Amino acid sequence: MLNKQARSLNIRGKIALGYIVILVMLGLFLIIVSNRITDLEKETVYLSDHDIKIHELTYQIEKNVLDMETGQRGYALTGNNTYLEPFNDGLSEWDVNYSKLKPLIADNPEQVQNLDNIKADIEKWVTVAGQYVVNLKKNGRDAEVAAFFQDDSGKIIIDSIRTQSDYFRDKERALTSERIKSLKNGNHKLINTMYILWALVALLAYLITHLLSSSIVRPLQQVIQAINSIAAGGNMSERIKVRTLDEVYDLGEATNGLLDKVQQDQWSAEQLAKMSLILQETTDLSVMCQIFMNKLSKIFEIQYSAIYVLNHEEEVYKRMYAYAGSSDKDASFGADRIQPGEGLVGQSALDKSVKFIENLPEDYISINSGLGRTAPRFAVIAPVIFENKTLAVLEIASLTKWAPxxxxxxxxxLKTMSVSLNSVITRSEIQSLYHDSQVMNEELQVQSEELQVQSEELQVQAEELQNHTNELLVLNRELEIQKSVAENAAVELDRYNKQLELSSRYKSEFLANMSHELRTPLNSMLILSQLLIENRSNTLSEEELGYVSVIHSSGSDLLAMINDILDFSKVEAGKMQVEMDAVNLTELPALLTGYFDKTAAKRSLEFSVQVEEDVPDLFFTDEMRMHQILRNLLSNAFKFTEHGFVQVKISCAENPFAVQDYQQERMLAFAVIDSGIGISEANRELVFEAFRQADGTTARKYGGTGLGLSISLQLARLLGGHITLQSEEGKGSTFTLYLPYLQEETDIPLIPLGALSPVAAASEQASALNEKIMFEKEHRKLHGRTVLIVDDDSRNIFALQNGLAPYDMNILTAQTGFECLQIVREQPEVDIVLLDIMMPNLDGYDTLSIIREELLLTELPIIAVSAKTMKEDREKCLAAGATDFMSKPVILQDVVTRMCRLIRPAEG
Incomplete structure (x- = not known):
């Protein structure tokens, strides 16, 4: 390393070299200015040409007037229409020439006024003389024509036009001469001035070089030494001290300010990360409020605070927790319940705005301790807002005012709290609603059973009455009464059955609506989090990428929970349909390996798929439902296995349920074996019940809704099969799926074995290359094409816009059906439309009908996007005119693939 003296001389040399470069640049600048002077002389010539153009247009306008006058006179004398040609040509051309001339003189108000006077005279002549005489002649009023030429008032106007045109041209000639003379004088002065300036700058640069090299180096070394000291020690609390009051002092102060800002930002980021982590781990509302307020008190040194949470049923804000306050509902800590708009807290909730209060009075509230009491000086009232709805309000009192x-x-x-608070409230509401639905179903079922018992008792009584025919006359009236009672009971039973059916329908509609409400925000959250994970701009740190990955994973888990609940609802309602088709079992090992290889590697587990030799290559079942069952069983196995292995064995087996109504003697057995925690004998039957796991602790430790195995069992029964369980606590479990071995004839061609395992055969390098090639193909097809995104939720529009940005498409957006129709009418270049179905006022179905039936755009590709996923929703969209259908939340790659398939090739 160079010593300090050598480094000082090096800096001085650089400064001197910089000023030498300045001198060279000034010399070059002088040459450039000289060349510019020559260019200015050329511009003078241009000005002359400009004026010549003005003269030409002036003469042309005057010629047009003369042509109109000649044509008028010729037609008035002869009545021959050929004389009208110069009149009509002049009538159309003079205005064109006027339009060309006026912009050329727009910078000269006097000439503009002269030109406007000429225009006014021309228009006057056309009105009172030119067109007037022509019209008289056309109407055969020759006597009036002759009388007009006796006076000929038009000649006076023509003479005025000539005079004004001459005056106009004289003015332009004078202006041209003045411009040329002024430009030449300016050029000579500029050259002399530049030479003088060059000499002065050269002298000044020398003096500056000498003075700066002496005055900057020494203070700058002090600043550098201070910065190196801070950098070497890593102590953010040390600050630079500069004694000189110059730019180096400003540098030191700026560096100190930067250190303050970095230290503050680092502290804020740490506090925000800690708060986010704590809130994510909390699922109880009251506990969450207590943790949040206690953490705030430590961060901001708060002496008094309270949080009021919205009670949705009563539409009132109730105090959930008070920091350093009394737990009793006394007047010393304010109101326990606050209406929206009541007081500053209620008004803050209504306005959705933060309120700052300074110089609080002594009797506002007292901050008490064991030794004494005092009044706060500063207060903040802040709402907790989620999606423009105030979920809670905080009131904070402090002795000191906060920094910005x-x-x-x-x-x-508060943003972090709003997301966590909404999640807890939503989860609580869903659990409450589902519990109410279950209670109602149980009550209706009990009532139905009671009525059934009553109906059976009445039937027995009727049979006994029939056996006592000898007492028929005596008991006839009693029998009629019993019959009436039975009929009423039957009616009551039918009414309760209808109530049960109505309750089931309400539950299905509730789950479908909840699916829509949850999938809509999930759509934008999953797309945007996926884009952040891709880190296209390389602006996110590894820690931030980890946060985004957690958000995306949590959203995916929530989507899986929604899908499980919907599947369970379909099964309960008897609406789950199966579609039998040929399934090639040689493909299954590669598919399962592709699904769970990464999971196995992440958990350090051995994973394998074995197919016995006697297993056929082809059999018939619903492939999608079979895959769903196997994925559920494997997911369950990986979740409850921490060490060891997970294995799948596929074999042929005798039907173990021959005593039941299964007609197939041979079955295909899909055994999922793990070395996990196992299941006790007492809990084996519980695992197949909805919303149940082996015990409550597993639900808390391993997560999940408890629907996976219940849905899998129902699906297996729909396919004509069953699921068995063999397990021993602490030694693992074996879930076996039995499916009928169906061998119906089919015309579906068999696919060669080698083409069925791209997941197992492709290496990571080939996969990356394929993704790059696929992107280039998609970019080539979508580049420059126009897509219209229609969605009433701006978050979904924002997510899709950012997701499609790399494909360089022209992206149009609309938030209502009416805006969509207007854009489609006015911009025929739209190549494809992504249309949301659930929109207010004009929904997606009506928008589709108008586009297809009224606008007659039958070939325009339209992809319907809906958060409702029932089969009838898809069929309804396609019937309304949609080209394709996608359910929310959409996968961006799926959107791109379908757009490439539907967009027609560009013409030409």
Whole structure:
């Protein structure tokens, strides 16, 4: 390393070299200015040409007037229409020439006024003389024509036009001469001035070089030494001290300010990360409020605070927790329940705005301790807002006023709290609603059973009455009464059955609506989190990518929970349909390996798929439902296995359920074996019940809704099969799926074995190359094409816009059906439309009908996008005119693939 003296001389040399470069640049600048002077002389010539153009247009306008006058006179004398040609040509051309001339003189108000006077005279002549005489002649009023030429008032106007045109041209000639003379004088002065300036700058640069090299180096070394000291020690609390009051002092102060800002930002980021992590781990509302307020008190040194949470049933904000306050509902800590708009807390909830209060009075509230009490000086009232709805309001009192970065951190913490609070409230509401639905179903079922018992008792009584025919006359009236009672009971039973059916339908509609409401925000969240994971701009750190990955994973888990609940609802309602088709079992090992290889590697488990030799290559079943069952069983196995292996064995087996109504003697057995925690004998039957796991602790430790195995069992029964369980606690479990071995004839061609395992055969390098080639093909097809995104949720529009940005498409957006129709009418270049179905006022179905039937755009590709996933929803969209259908949340790659398939090739 160079010593300090050598480094100082090096800096001085660089500064001197910089000023020498300045001198060279000034010399070059002088040459450039000289060349510019020559260019200015050329511009003078241009000005002359400009004026010549003005003269030409002036003469041309005057010629047009003369042509109109000649044509008028010729037609008035002869009545021959050929004389009208110069009149009509002049009538159309003079206005064109006027339009060309006026912009050329727009910078000269006097000439503009002269030109406007000429225009006014021309228009006057056309009105009172030219067109007037022509019209008289056309109407055969020759006497009036002759009388007009006796006076000939038009000649006076023509003479005025000539005079004004001459005056106009004289003015332009004078202006041209003045411009040329002024430009030449300016050029000579500019050259002399530049030479003088060059000499002065050269002298000044020398003096500056000498002075700066002496005055900057020494203070700058002090600043560098201070910065190196801070950098070497890593102590963010040390600051630079500069004694000189110059730019180096400003540098030191700026560096100190930067250190303050970095230290503050680092502290804020740490507090925000800790708060987010704590809130994510909390599922109880009251506990969450307590943890949040206690954490805030430590971050901001708060002495008094309270949080009021919205009660949706009563539409009132109830105090959920008070920090450093009394737990009793006394007047010393304010109101326990606050209506929207009531007081500052209620008004803050209504306005959705933060309120700052300074210089609080002594009797506002007292901050108490064991030794004494005092009044706060500063208060903040802040709402917790999620999707433009105030979920809670915080009131904070402090002895000291916060710094600006404290308020910014509070805003970020409130956003984090709003997401967590909404998640807890939503989860609680869903559980409550589902519990109510289950209770109602159980009550209706009990009532139905009671009525059934009553009906059976009445039937027995009727049989006994029939056996006592000898007492028929005596008991006839009693029998009629019993019959009436039985009929009423039957009616009551039918009414309760209808109530049960109505309850089931309400539950299905509730689950479908909840699916729509949850899938809509999930759509934008999953797309945007996927885009952030891709880190296209390389602006996210590894830690931030980890946060985004957690968000995407959580959203995917929530989507899986929604799908499980919907499948369970379909099974319960008897609406789950199966589609039998040929399934090639040689493909199954590669598919299962592709699904779970990464999971096995992540959990350090051995994973394998074995197919026995006697297993056929082809059999008939619903392939999608079979895959769903196997994925559920494997997911369950991986979730409850921490060490060891997970294995799949596929074999042929005798039907173990021959005593039941299964007609197939041979079955295909798909055994999923794991070395996990196992299941006790007492809990084996519980695992197949909805919303149940082996015990409550597994649900908390391993997560899940408890629907997977219940749905799998129902699906297996729909396919004509069954699921068995063999397990021993602490030694693993074996779930076996039995499916009928169906061998119906089919015309479906068999696919060669080698073509069925791309997942197992492709290496990571080939996969990456294929993805790159696929992107290039898709980019080539979508580049420059126009897509219209229609969605009433701006978050989904924002997500799709960012997701399609790399394909360089022209992206149009609309938030209502009416905006969509307007864009489609006005911009025929739209190549494809992504249309949301559930929109207010004009929904997607009506929009589709108008586009197809009224606008007659039958060939325009339209992909319907809906959060409703029932089969009838897809069929309804296709019937309304949609080209394709996608359910929310959409997968971006799936959107791109379908767009490439539907967009027609560009013409030409």
């Amino acid at each position: 970065y404290h308020l910014k951190l509070l805003e970020e913490l």
